[in-house]
Amino acid sequence: MRITGIETTKKGRYALMVDGEFAFSLHRDTFLLCPWLQKGAEVTPERLEALRQEDELHSARERALDLLSAAEQTSGTLRQKLLRWYGEEAVEAAVLRMEELGLINDLDYGRRYAADAVNLRGWPRRRIAMELQKKGVPEEVIEEALADITEETEIETACRLLEGPYRGKLRDRKERDKVKAALQRRGFSYEVIRQAVSRVLENLPETEPEPEEAPETGDRREELLALIRKKYAKNMADRAGMEKTITALYRRGYPLEEIKAAMAAVLENLPEGREVLEPEEAPETGDRQQELLALIRKKYAKNMADRAGMEKTIAALYRRGYPLEAIKAAMNTILEQEENCRDD
Numbered sequence: 001m002r003i004t005g006i007e008t009t010k011k012g013r014y015a016l017m018v019d020g021e022f023a024f025s026l027h028r029d030t031f032l033l034c035p036w037l038q039k040g041a042e043v044t045p046e047r048l049e050a051l052r053q054e055d056e057l058h059s060a061r062e063r064a065l066d067l068l069s070a071a072e073q074t075s076g077t078l079r080q081k082l083l084r085w086y087g088e089e090a091v092e093a094a095v096l097r098m099e100e101l102g103l104i105n106d107l108d109y110g111r112r113y114a115a116d117a118v119n120l121r122g123w124p125r126r127r128i129a130m131e132l133q134k135k136g137v138p139e140e141v142i143e144e145a146l147a148d149i150t151e152e153t154e155i156e157t158a159c160r161l162l163e164g165p166y167r168g169k170l171r172d173r174k175e176r177d178k179v180k181a182a183l184q185r186r187g188f189s190y191e192v193i194r195q196a197v198s199r200v201l202e203n204l205p206e207t208e209p210e211p212e213e214a215p216e217t218g219d220r221r222e223e224l225l226a227l228i229r230k231k232y233a234k235n236m237a238d239r240a241g242m243e244k245t246i247t248a249l250y251r252r253g254y255p256l257e258e259i260k261a262a263m264a265a266v267l268e269n270l271p272e273g274r275e276v277l278e279p280e281e282a283p284e285t286g287d288r289q290q291e292l293l294a295l296i297r298k299k300y301a302k303n304m305a306d307r308a309g310m311e312k313t314i315a316a317l318y319r320r321g322y323p324l325e326a327i328k329a330a331m332n333t334i335l336e337q338e339e340n341c342r343d344d
Helices: 028-032 045-070 075-082 088-100 106-121 125-134 139-145 151-163 173-186 190-203 218-231 233-237 239-251 256-268 286-299 301-305 307-319 324-343
Strands: 003-008 014-018 021-026
Touching (some): 021 045, 028 045, 045 075, 045 088, 075 088, 106 125, 106 139, 125 139, 151 173, 151 190, 218 239, 218 256, 233 256, 239 256, 239 307, 286 301, 286 307, 286 324, 301 307, 301 324
Antiparallel strands (some): 014 021
């Protein structure tokens, strides 16, 4: 076999022509390290194959360095990506070389990944192990990386989750079962969930404090008065306008009682001779009141357990057109009935 031509490709590689036909191309570094590669040189098939393998290994190493410069890799993810372009032998040699250079360390990667997963994501050991397996980390390395994650660590992690977004759902049995199911989907075992729920429940107060608003400061009251005078003064001439004002201010986060007090103060200071209607509706008829009671029991009963839920109910019913006094009277009736049932 004879080399009949050597041509430079557009990518800067050197294409070898053997006996008039294209054989393969070489990286520039590989070509320069082989001074015997000249046109007209005799070459054996074995020597050509060794040259091709050497060039493949060189290219695989270069590609590995490019991938590592773009993002951190495990040996598994790097291996999977290199296999898209190179043979298994060249890939294994390239991965081994990266490990020798300290550019890949599965154990260090696994420990850092596990720490972030526990502290930032709230994952248990089993979930972390599954994710590391997907990333190609060897089983024995995973075991060593997760050695510090004990059952107690998982219980503490579950407790953090329960004391955060799930805290308000632990008192009700049905809601608590939903929380347990959510933790199971995260990968926590039944025993870990049981112990975590037990610990958090023990530390819960007998009754959750109601989310009372802090008393408004003078500055806050003056801010509300100024807002009504500046933006909603034209609404104070009739009942419909005043109810729109109440709704708008409630959506801004002002408590209903403070809105009504501020509006009363504004009305008292209106110029003499300007007539306004009080923002009170006529008493509800019996049928209308019964309809309101039935609606609250059917659709908003679950909101009656705390102040935040009751305020949401008031806002929803007010948007439906029910007067504020009628809503409050109906809710008080329901609360009194529930209190009487508990006493019985």
